[in-house]
Amino acid sequence: MLHIENLRANVGDKEIIKGLTLDVPAGEVHAIMGPNGAGKSTLSYVLTGREGYEVTGGSASLNGEDLLALEANERAAKGLFLSFQYPLEIPGVPALTFIRAALNAQRKARGEGEISAPEFLKLARAKAGELKIDFEMLKRPLNVGFSGGEKKRMEILQMAMLSPRFLILDETDSGLDIDALKIVAEGVNAVRSPERSMLVITHYQRLLDYIKPDRVHVLAAGRIVASGGPELALQLEAEGYDKFARAA
Numbered sequence: 001m002l003h004i005e006n007l008r009a010n011v012g013d014k015e016i017i018k019g020l021t022l023d024v025p026a027g028e029v030h031a032i033m034g035p036n037g038a039g040k041s042t043l044s045y046v047l048t049g050r051e052g053y054e055v056t057g058g059s060a061s062l063n064g065e066d067l068l069a070l071e072a073n074e075r076a077a078k079g080l081f082l083s084f085q086y087p088l089e090i091p092g093v094p095a096l097t098f099i100r101a102a103l104n105a106q107r108k109a110r111g112e113g114e115i116s117a118p119e120f121l122k123l124a125r126a127k128a129g130e131l132k133i134d135f136e137m138l139k140r141p142l143n144v145g146f147s148g149g150e151k152k153r154m155e156i157l158q159m160a161m162l163s164p165r166f167l168i169l170d171e172t173d174s175g176l177d178i179d180a181l182k183i184v185a186e187g188v189n190a191v192r193s194p195e196r197s198m199l200v201i202t203h204y205q206r207l208l209d210y211i212k213p214d215r216v217h218v219l220a221a222g223r224i225v226a227s228g229g230p231e232l233a234l235q236l237e238a239e240g241y242d243k244f245a246r247a248a
């Protein structure tokens with residue numbers, strides 16, 4: 001599904017991704033762990049096409065299609081979704097309006113018709129209920145005045161509504177209390193399927209107790225320096241990144 005080969009990318013003049021290779025087959029959940037500043041968020045921005053992130057070498061494809069040749073909105077329409085580490089506030093735009101616009105833009109790009117208002121509201125109510133989000137909150141401007149945990153839950157609501165094929169969760173667990181963590185993990189697990197893959201960026205093994213990964217990778221100094229099964233996350237928790245950072 002996702003194939004990244006020897007990827008290199010700069011932010012400004014600084015090279016942050018330094019020859020990164022990673023494969024995430026269809027249906028699998030891979031976790032990425034690594035020290036602060038290693039390039040984890042940068043990787044997610046490069047894959048999703050954020051402005052200011054310049055690819056200088058290598059390749060990245062989703063289902064055989066060159067991701068790097070597409071605009072950010074085209075990548076989203078192909079089913080790529082990023083749950084932000086720091087969700088943006090959008091004053092003046094109610095969350096419901098934002099999600100409906102995003103959903104319709106994706107449907108249009110795929111040649112599908114717009115979702116009707118009643119159908120959209122029914123879907124939004126159902127998904128908000130599953131994620132224990134008060135429906136009234138969706139009438140407020142997106143993320144404005146939301147608590148850290150509410151913002152993260154709102155990201156997962158958007159994910160559930162957009163039904164992407166490849167999900168990147170960038171530290172979705174940060175800021176969540178233990179109950180919210182379980183609810184969010186259930187929301188993520190509910191969309192696991194053989195056709196859908198995920199990259200879960202996290203600092204904490206605890207999240208991986210709830211969202212069980214098929215593989216765990218260590219990203220240090222812009223490259224994947226170690227890969228293993230879920231036991232690697234336990235080892236990192238016990239030993240830290242020193243060994244891996246030195247190897248990088």
Ligand SMILES: Nc1ncnc2c1ncn2[C@@H]1O[C@H](COP(=O)(O)OP(=O)(O)OP(=O)(O)O)[C@@H](O)[C@H]1O
Binds near residue numbers: 016034037
């Ligand atoms: N706009 C920018 N200008 C300059 N440097 C940047 C910019 N964005 C990111 N960086 C640098 O790139 C490096 C990688 O940052 P990134 O956010 O990808 O790390 P991370 O692995 O996600 O870290 P964390 O675990 O702390 O979230 C850092 O040294 C950071 O300061």
